[in-house]
Amino acid sequence: MNLLESNIRHLVRFTLNGAQVEGYAEPRLLLTDFLRHELGATGTHVGCEHGVCGACTILLDGRAVRSCLMLAVQVEGAAIETIEGLAQEDGGFSPLQQAFHENFALQCGYCTPGILMSMTEYLRDNPNPTKKEVRVALSGNLCRCTGYHEIVNAILDAAKALREEDGASS
Amino acid sequence: MKPPRFDYVRVESIEQAVELLAQHGDEARVIAGGQSLMPMLNMRLVRPQVLIDIAKAAELSGIKANGKAVSIAAATTQNALLRWQGLRAHLPLLAQALPHIGHFQTRNRGTVGGSLCHADPSSELPLCLALLEGVVELRSRRGTRRLAARDFQVGVLTTAKQADELATRIHFPKAPEDAVFAFKEFHRRHGDFAVVALAAMRCGNAVRLAVGGVGDRPEVRSWCGLQGSAIDDALNEFAWQLGGSDDIHATARYRRELVRHMGRLAIAETAP
Numbered sequence: 001m002n003l004l005e006s007n008i009r010h011l012v013r014f015t016l017n018g019a020q021v022e023g024y025a026e027p028r029l030l031l032t033d034f035l036r037h038e039l040g041a042t043g044t045h046v047g048c049e050h051g052v053c054g055a056c057t058i059l060l061d062g063r064a065v066r067s068c069l070m071l072a073v074q075v076e077g078a079a080i081e082t083i084e085g086l087a088q089e090d091g092g093f094s095p096l097q098q099a100f101h102e103n104f105a106l107q108c109g110y111c112t113p114g115i116l117m118s119m120t121e122y123l124r125d126n127p128n129p130t131k132k133e134v135r136v137a138l139s140g141n142l143c144r145c146t147g148y149h150e151i152v153n154a155i156l157d158a159a160k161a162l163r164e165e166d167g168a169s170s
Numbered sequence: 171m172k173p174p175r176f177d178y179v180r181v182e183s184i185e186q187a188v189e190l191l192a193q194h195g196d197e198a199r200v201i202a203g204g205q206s207l208m209p210m211l212n213m214r215l216v217r218p219q220v221l222i223d224i225a226k227a228a229e230l231s232g233i234k235a236n237g238k239a240v241s242i243a244a245a246t247t248q249n250a251l252l253r254w255q256g257l258r259a260h261l262p263l264l265a266q267a268l269p270h271i272g273h274f275q276t277r278n279r280g281t282v283g284g285s286l287c288h289a290d291p292s293s294e295l296p297l298c299l300a301l302l303e304g305v306v307e308l309r310s311r312r313g314t315r316r317l318a319a320r321d322f323q324v325g326v327l328t329t330a331k332q333a334d335e336l337a338t339r340i341h342f343p344k345a346p347e348d349a350v351f352a353f354k355e356f357h358r359r360h361g362d363f364a365v366v367a368l369a370a371m372r373c374g375n376a377v378r379l380a381v382g383g384v385g386d387r388p389e390v391r392s393w394c395g396l397q398g399s400a401i402d403d404a405l406n407e408f409a410w411q412l413g414g415s416d417d418i419h420a421t422a423r424y425r426r427e428l429v430r431h432m433g434r435l436a437i438a439e440t441a442p
């Protein structure tokens with residue numbers, strides 16, 4: 001147990017998309033701001049800062065969470081994944097990104113990183129969702145542009161592609 | 171929208187948390203999932219001097235089923251409970267209610283104890299605690315107390331927990347063999363807080379109904395052998411007793427109408 005004082009910047013270390021990273025943060029610094037301003041990982045977007053819009057969603061130890069509702073000091077030692085780590089090693093789209101591209105599932109793209117990170121966990125746990133289930137799963141991500149239809153279609157397409165990929169590899 | 175300054179401590183045990191709460195009292199705040207506290211910090215509605223993070227204390231996470239009850243450590247996440255193998259068999263009401271708490275992303279962090287300590291009148295877990303007559307275990311340097319739902323739940327965002335107390339475990343009685351449950355919630359969008367939420371339990375011809383989102387805390391009524399128009403009369407009386415108030419989501423009158431309408435559906439759903 002170690003008390004971190006309010007007015008001092010403390011060393012914070014964790015892995016970001018597999019690579020070890022570190023930086024300094026006052027206890028009150030939000031994880032979103034740490035990612036964006038300390039580490040320059042600006043792919044994680046900030047909308048509401050109270051958990052409602054979903055733009056800031058990242059994976060913490062494999063689970064989708066709001067990075068605006070976490071402090072940087074809370075993720076010491078954790079494994080964080082963000083949109084920057086989603087593409088394939090050769091830089092090509094992941095199946096989820098490919099499906100968004102093909103279905104015109106983004107316009108301004110502000111909501112997209114949060115949706116892709118959310119759906120990364122969701123499709124891993126639910127490889128074969130119905131349209132209705134996808135709509136419920138998307139309720140935690142607001143999109144002001146698309147009207148959601150294309151996003152739902154993209155997620156259903158991605159689910160199919162991932163199932164086929166899985167079938168082919170096993 | 172950034173939090174004010176505070177000291178931060180991540181504790182590893184109940185004892186460490188209780189000790190810090192004893193030292194700092196009112197000046198300290200426990201953070202569990204942070205899904206209610208962080209928005210309040212970001213909006214500067216609360217300004218603690220010290221934040222005590224209990225999310226990583228191993229003994230504050232986990233679920234045990236014993237003889238008659240399920241005992242859930244306070245910082246167990248809502249999603250961990252939802253994934254628990256025994257949920258459907260022992261706590262079927264929670265299996266129905268938990269998916270309505272926010273979104274899967276907030277349930278990945280939000281905890282069972284945090285929701286009960288936050289005590290939002292529309293929240294699902296306080297409603298279930300009231301209907302099932304669960305017990306909240308509180309620990310401080312002064313000792314341990316176990317409070318029944320109706321003693322723990324005091325009002326809007328208010329519980330009987332003192333500033334130096336930590337919620338450590340929540341005990342839910344296992345569902346009786348012959349019990350039938352129903353859960354109903356009206357909201358504008360999935361994941362939003364309920365405008366009105368109801369939970370019903372029937373054993374034989376005895377029915378219990380809990381209502382959230384209308385009164386200052388979840389309220390419960392029990393009836394025996396209700397049938398036909400007597401159900402409508404009982405619900406109407408309950409709705410008026412709850413009162414309710416107007417806000418941006420709905421008027422008090424609309425909320426009372428939801429109690430009558432959804433109450434009828436919930437009771438019908440439990441009927442043999």
Ligand SMILES: Cc1cc2nc3c(=O)[nH]c(=O)nc-3n(C[C@@H](O)[C@H](O)[C@H](O)COP(=O)(O)OP(=O)(O)OC[C@H]3O[C@@H](n4cnc5c(N)ncnc54)[C@H](O)[C@@H]3O)c2cc1C
Pocket residue numbers: 050051052199200201202203204205206207208224244245270271272273276277279280281282283284285286287288290292293294295335336337338361362363364
């Ligand atoms: C977008 C969004 C939608 C939501 N929708 C819903 C919803 O539909 N229904 C619903 O019920 N909730 C909803 N919530 C809130 C829910 O997610 C929270 O999990 C819950 O209200 C608080 O739990 P927590 O673990 O996050 O607690 P925290 O936010 O960490 O703490 C809440 C309060 O409880 C105190 N506390 C926490 N744990 C303890 C403990 N063990 N001992 C003593 N004090 C403690 C804290 O000091 C604080 O005052 C929503 C939240 C968001 C962001």
Ligand code: FES
Pocket residue numbers: 045046047048049050051052053054055056057066067068069
């Ligand atoms: S910025 Fe985090 S949910 Fe909106």
Ligand code: FES
Pocket residue numbers: 105106107108109110111112142143144145146
């Ligand atoms: S694409 Fe613009 S907010 Fe979703």
